[in-house]
Amino acid sequence: MTGPKPRRGLCLVLAAPSGAGKTSISRALLAAEPDLHLSISVTTRAPRAGEQDGVHYFFRTRPAFDAMIEAGELLEWADVFGQRYGTPRAPVAAALARGEDVLFDIDWQGHRQLRAALPGDVVGVFIMPPRREDLVARLRARGDDRDEIARRMAEAEAEIAHAGEFDYCVVNEVLADAVATVRAILQAARAATARQLWLAP
Secondary structure, three states: OOOOOOEOOOEEEEEOOOOOOHHHHHHHHHHHOOOEEEOOOEEOOOOOOOOOEOOOEEEOOHHHHHHHHHOOOEEEEEEEOOEEEEEEHHHHHHHHHOOOEEEEEOOHHHHHHHHHHOOOOEEEEEEEOOOHHHHHHHHHHOOOOHHHHHHHHHHHHHHHOOHHHOOEEEEOOOHHHHHHHHHHHHHHHHOOHHHEOOOOO
């Protein structure tokens, strides 16, 4: 048998404490993997300068967002600093059916909800800083002040406490190595027999 075979797409979740390098890894993955697409969230916050509806976010009013929750149209959602963010179900379901993979930048709570909504379709990767001191140094390099660093470190400890809920844990000591490891995880997940639609059940 030759030629590409149909497969079901997957949901790749990257979660990490702030400053662990998740954004850099995500950008590198999206640049290197043409069949990987970033999930577009729906939010109740107002668009910022340059943001476009359906490109950066789906911008909705609070009543419209709540209606989506009631109708079961969101795979996961959360309140963040007074605004709501969530993942629309329909675009993700369509991508998986087309054999495309969807990248999610969500926290452990979103990962838990997504896994419950799409059992068997979620691969969770937790990005870990090599040492606590490295995380502090990265936050300082971003220009965060002492109070902000303390707040983010407390949040980081809470995030790290849930690392065991993920399928994989990748320590981001060298960015290129971390990207290569996550790509290897993605390739292996794509090859799982359960995703091969052409195999007999």
